[in-house]
Amino acid sequence: MLTETQAWDVLHAVPDPEIPVISVTELGIVREVLARDGGLHVVVTPTYSGCPATEVISQSIHDALVAAGAGEVSVETRIAPAWTTDWITEPAKEKLRAYGIAPPGGDAPVGPQPIRFVPRKLACPRCGSTDTTRLSQFGSTACKALYRCQSCLEPFEYFKPI
Amino acid sequence: MTTPNPAHIEYVTRLGDNALILGQRMSEWCGYAPVLEEDMALANMSLDLIGQARMLLTRVGQLEGKGRDEDQLAFLRTEMLYRNLTLCELPNADFGRTMVRNFLFASFQVLMWERLLASSDTELAAIAAKSIKEARYHAQHAGDWVVRLGDGTSESHERTQAALDYLWPYTAEFFAATPSDEAVAAAGIGPAWSELEAAWEAVVVPVLNEATLTVPARTPFKSYGKFGRHSEHLGHLLSEMQYLQRTYPGAQW
Ligand SMILES: [Zn+2]
Numbered sequence: 241m242l243t244e245t246q247a248w249d250v251l252h253a254v255p256d257p258e259i260p261v262i263s264v265t266e267l268g269i270v271r272e273v274l275a276r277d278g279g280l281h282v283v284v285t286p287t288y289s290g291c292p293a294t295e296v297i298s299q300s301i302h303d304a305l306v307a308a309g310a311g312e313v314s315v316e317t318r319i320a321p322a323w324t325t326d327w328i329t330e331p332a333k334e335k336l337r338a339y340g341i342a343p344p345g346g347d348a349p350v351g352p353q354p355i356r357f358v359p360r361k362l363a364c365p366r367c368g369s370t371d372t373t374r375l376s377q378f379g380s381t382a383c384k385a386l387y388r389c390q391s392c393l394e395p396f397e398y399f400k401p402i
Numbered sequence: 403m404t405t406p407n408p409a410h411i412e413y414v415t416r417l418g419d420n421a422l423i424l425g426q427r428m429s430e431w432c433g434y435a436p437v438l439e440e441d442m443a444l445a446n447m448s449l450d451l452i453g454q455a456r457m458l459l460t461r462v463g464q465l466e467g468k469g470r471d472e473d474q475l476a477f478l479r480t481e482m483l484y485r486n487l488t489l490c491e492l493p494n495a496d497f498g499r500t501m502v503r504n505f506l507f508a509s510f511q512v513l514m515w516e517r518l519l520a521s522s523d524t525e526l527a528a529i530a531a532k533s534i535k536e537a538r539y540h541a542q543h544a545g546d547w548v549v550r551l552g553d554g555t556s557e558s559h560e561r562t563q564a565a566l567d568y569l570w571p572y573t574a575e576f577f578a579a580t581p582s583d584e585a586v587a588a589a590g591i592g593p594a595w596s597e598l599e600a601a602w603e604a605v606v607v608p609v610l611n612e613a614t615l616t617v618p619a620r621t622p623f624k625s626y627g628k629f630g631r632h633s634e635h636l637g638h639l640l641s642e643m644q645y646l647q648r649t650y651p652g653a654q655w
Contacts, residue, residue, distance in 0.1 A: 290454070355509065356549070
């Protein structure tokens with residue numbers, strides 16, 4: 241048996257499978273934890289609809305809670321409200337930067353967007369230079385874009401605001 | 403459980419099949435794209451579309467109430483039961499044509515999702531809120547490439563113009579009326595397709611102009627994929643996509 245507070249503590253230690261320096265709670269994808277019938281019910285939301293990590297995440301949440309003694313654990317995937325990078329916590333954004341991934345710059349866009357890309361000045365997570373260029377709108381995963389720093393010449397990934 | 407509404411089911415099936423078939427088609431680039439960055443981009447966009455298809459076909463299964471899930475709908479229907487736009491099933495051809503198609507289609511999807519945010523089908527509205535964020539990135543990505551290739555070398559310009567000339571006639575199908583449009587619009591489920599045409603042209607034409615491409619004139623050509631009458635290309639795509647479930651029924655990862 242775990243209380244909801246204890247369950248959150250367990251989940252704070254469950255890493256995101258693709259970016260293991262931040263936890264699933266820091267990423268903002270755990271929406272609810274409910275004590276129910278002697279067990280727990282957890283609601284998660286996917287980052288992108290095609291994110292292949294979603295099922296792995298549900299499984300690791302389930303396994304971590306069971307291992308901590310939660311009893312019966314059910315994990316529900318709920319798509320509304322849609323996940324936004326605004327839900328990534330501030331400390332997690334710093335962890336991303338330290339890990340070499342530029343965190344989302346500013347709030348997620350709301351409302352109609354121009355179809356043509358408007359480059360933004362993005363700081364290199366390694367040297368801090370803003371002399372950077374975008375190489376590709378998609379990096380190793382859908383949630384990231386690929387950039388290059390013209391100062392230190394290193395490539396880096398950028399967590400796109402959505 | 404309310405009585406299934408055939409117009410509603412058909413509407414969501416069209417949305418789901420567009421995403422499924424283009425997602426499958428685009429995934430053929432995996433391992434073949436001209437540069438590694440674009441290989442990853444195309445694979446990621448395919449995943450987005452397949453993710454959208456999963457949600458939409460799951461919704462179709464709920465609406466029809468026959469106990470079919472996303473997999474049964476995706477893998478066990480025959481060709482004429484697919485309701486995707488013909489444009490989505492056409493072969494990739496070169497990278498230019500792939501980008502022009504993505505641009506024309508993603509721009510359409512963005513407008514469609516914008517309208518579906520207010521759908522009376524709250525599940526569909528939730529899917530729209532999720533998918534629109536993805537579609538915007540797809541449209542930007544493809545729009546960038548259309549300008550870069552169209553306004554590039556004479557070779558890239560020629561090939562991009564040829565791609566546009568080839569694909570443009572198929573875009574008329576985006577806006578072709580279907581018998582269920584009226585019922586769907588009246589129930590507040592989503593817009594009649596023709597309602598999106600002016601907005602789509604207003605978005606697409608300036609980018610094509612920026613790309614120094616000539617926008618083809620409309621012709622009498624019509625395609626009918628969304629009515630289940632497909633080009634010769636869909637059958638080949640399905641034979642590959644359905645192979646595993648047909649050979650090993652019920653197989654799971
Ligand atoms: Zn740098």
